[in-house]
Amino acid sequence: MRERETLIAAAKQARENAHAPYSNFRVGAALRARSGRIYTGANVENATYGLTICAERVAIFKAISEGERGFDALAVVAHSEVLTPPCGACRQLIWEFCGDVEVILANLEGKTAAHRMTELLPHPFDSSFL
Numbered sequence: 097m098r099e100r101e102t103l104i105a106a107a108k109q110a111r112e113n114a115h116a117p118y119s120n121f122r123v124g125a126a127l128r129a130r131s132g133r134i135y136t137g138a139n140v141e142n143a144t145y146g147l148t149i150c151a152e153r154v155a156i157f158k159a160i161s162e163g164e165r166g167f168d169a170l171a172v173v174a175h176s177e178v179l180t181p182p183c184g185a186c187r188q189l190i191w192e193f194c195g196d197v198e199v200i201l202a203n204l205e206g207k208t209a210a211h212r213m214t215e216l217l218p219h220p221f222d223s224s225f226l
């Protein structure tokens with residue numbers, strides 16, 4: 097439980113750096129690698145809208161591009177009463193790089209929930225088909 101709290105705190109901190117002037121919906125993510133390192137991300141929006149990248153993918157790409165492999169949990173924090181789950185594109189990326197990890201959702205009021213990726217992305221397409 098303490099590990100979950102640490103990951104949520106990291107995601108909440110990362111959310112402070114969100115660049116979300118268009119939606120004003122700020123999201124933070126924190127990904128814990130099996131090495132013990134934590135990689136964080138925040139959503140980064142763009143005036144063309146479509147080039148926006150979610151907090152989860154920022155955290156994953158930071159970790160992967162720094163040579164990290166193997167992850168065991170991801171926390172996502174947003175200011176919403178109903179906890180914010182990863183979007184469909186992020187679910188595909190989380191599955192690719194993290195597999196059946198625990199995805200911890202939290203808001204700023206201390207509400208939390210945890211899901212496995214197999215629950216969030218049933219019957220995924222992945223490298224096993226190629």
Ligand code: THU
Nearest residue numbers: 119121123139150151181182183
């Ligand atoms: N967003 C995330 O960063 N992660 C999510 O899990 C849901 C949505 C961002 C994308 C966009 O900047 C804003 O939230 C509104 O969709």
